[in-house]
Amino acid sequence: MFNLILFGPPGSGKGTQSEKLVEKYKLIHLSTGNLLREEIANRTPLGLEAKSFMDKGQLVPDEVVIGMIDSCLEHHKEAAGFLFDGFPRTAAQADALDKLLNLKKTEISLLLALDVTEQELVSRLLNRGKTSGRSDDTDEAVIRKRFSVYTNETSPVADYYKKARKFKSIHGEGSVDEINAALRQAIDKAMATHKN
Ligand code: AP5
Numbered sequence: 001m002f003n004l005i006l007f008g009p010p011g012s013g014k015g016t017q018s019e020k021l022v023e024k025y026k027l028i029h030l031s032t033g034n035l036l037r038e039e040i041a042n043r044t045p046l047g048l049e050a051k052s053f054m055d056k057g058q059l060v061p062d063e064v065v066i067g068m069i070d071s072c073l074e075h076h077k078e079a080a081g082f083l084f085d086g087f088p089r090t091a092a093q094a095d096a097l098d099k100l101l102n103l104k105k106t107e108i109s110l111l112l113a114l115d116v117t118e119q120e121l122v123s124r125l126l127n128r129g130k131t132s133g134r135s136d137d138t139d140e141a142v143i144r145k146r147f148s149v150y151t152n153e154t155s156p157v158a159d160y161y162k163k164a165r166k167f168k169s170i171h172g173e174g175s176v177d178e179i180n181a182a183l184r185q186a187i188d189k190a191m192a193t194h195k196n
Contacts, residue, residue, distance in 0.1 A: 002027070116172040
């Protein structure tokens, strides 16, 4: 299996690039943000709980997202690999992911981190907020809160993968195609030496 994490702050292009990469490499796309928004749209108890955190720009509790990832991995036993988008976002999530993949006798192969300036991120998110219907994109204070959560709780997760020599930073500004080409180059290189 080849298991990839697409990492980066809110608005860095994880969702946009994931769609292209899963098609190219036949990976299963696991976006915790999308899964949570589906729960909200279906008005499930989990969705209602998650919405109260998401609307404020806070993280949903670890046990909720870890449970979602666990059941998705179970649903895709024959997958060639997974692309994790927006997960893991805390040290506890990274630890849980390792354990879940271990049970499947596999591991994370590579983490690609999209590097984008905060000014560009704010502009992308406010722009998307005009049409997306995402309540966390319309208020700049909530967007700033998401950045501070990312800095304090999520960015340290990268160190975990740096130590394991699985981390690669990718310049995340420019056209979607240019960034996609840089991501593909890094993935192809990692796949060429991939063992499990
Ligand atoms: P989530 O859905 O994961 O959102 P996010 O991380 O805030 O990321 P976004 O979807 O906003 O951005 P993206 O990096 O995917 O960029 P995109 O491609 O969309 O999480 C939402 C919330 O859910 C969290 O705040 C939290 O509450 C909760 N949550 C989710 N996962 C969780 C977890 N694991 N643990 C706890 N809580 C969790 O692009 C953004 C915009 O930019 C788009 O309009 C796009 O068209 C545009 N764009 C993309 N690329 C370019 C480019 N190259 N140039 C110009 N514009 C571009």
